[in-house]
Amino acid sequence: MDLVLFLKDRLEFAKYFYSNASEPFTKIVAAIENEEPPFVPEYDESGEPFYLQEWQDAKTGLESVGLTALSMVASSLQLFLNDWVYFRHERWRDEKYKRKNTKGWFHAYRKIFEIVGLDIENCPADLDLIEQAVLARNRGQHPEVLTILQTTHSKTDLEKYPSPYFVSEADQKVISFDDGELSWWLSPNVYVDEIKLEAVIAEVEKLCQWLEVER
Numbered sequence: 001m002d003l004v005l006f007l008k009d010r011l012e013f014a015k016y017f018y019s020n021a022s023e024p025f026t027k028i029v030a031a032i033e034n035e036e037p038p039f040v041p042e043y044d045e046s047g048e049p050f051y052l053q054e055w056q057d058a059k060t061g062l063e064s065v066g067l068t069a070l071s072m073v074a075s076s077l078q079l080f081l082n083d084w085v086y087f088r089h090e091r092w093r094d095e096k097y098k099r100k101n102t103k104g105w106f107h108a109y110r111k112i113f114e115i116v117g118l119d120i121e122n123c124p125a126d127l128d129l130i131e132q133a134v135l136a137r138n139r140g141q142h143p144e145v146l147t148i149l150q151t152t153h154s155k156t157d158l159e160k161y162p163s164p165y166f167v168s169e170a171d172q173k174v175i176s177f178d179d180g181e182l183s184w185w186l187s188p189n190v191y192v193d194e195i196k197l198e199a200v201i202a203e204v205e206k207l208c209q210w211l212e213v214e215r
Contacts, residue, residue, distance in 0.1 A: 133166070
């Protein structure tokens with residue numbers, strides 16, 4: 001079975017989904033910021049920004065689309081790794097490998113790589129970026145606060161990755177340095193745009209292609 005072929009099909013759909021699902025939200029944001037119909041401001045002396053709620057909803061919609069697409073990528077990787085372990089190793093051996101780990105399923109598979117004799121240090125993929133994608137996906141799948149629609153990075157995730165990849169340019173500016181160490185005033189939102197999505201997809205493909213070559 002060509003596992004990489006099926007993986008790529010799923011990853012291509014994730015990109016297709018993001019491109020099409022994000023378009024209406026992108027148009028709303030642009031129309032409001034450029035004061036285009038139907039978001040043309042009316043005369044008002046209150047000083048309050050026009051269409052603020054609509055703008056915030058559209059931005060949250062964009063973040064939600066990015067999280068959903070990222071979840072597709074993480075799930076596709078997990079499905080690939082599950083099948084890779086079964087078809088390339090378990091099927092021919094009288095052994096069953098654990099798919100769970102206290103640090104998460106990605107660490108469980110990294111442990112399996114070691115058990116079957118792979119030197120993960122030789123892998124050309126950025127495994128830290130892939131792990132950040134998995135962690136971000138987990139945050140999106142398991143929200144903690146009823147009153148907030150946005151998904152934020154957890155404290156433990158920021159401690160492990162103090163310069164997270166999945167944040168917006170605006171959130172990257174809301175940082176401070178404490179004794180030379182990067183710290184956050186507030187937990188930044190998990191942010192996935194087309195560039196970030198394609199970057200992690202490229203790393204997932206590298207990992208899976210390498211696994212097939214090294215098996």
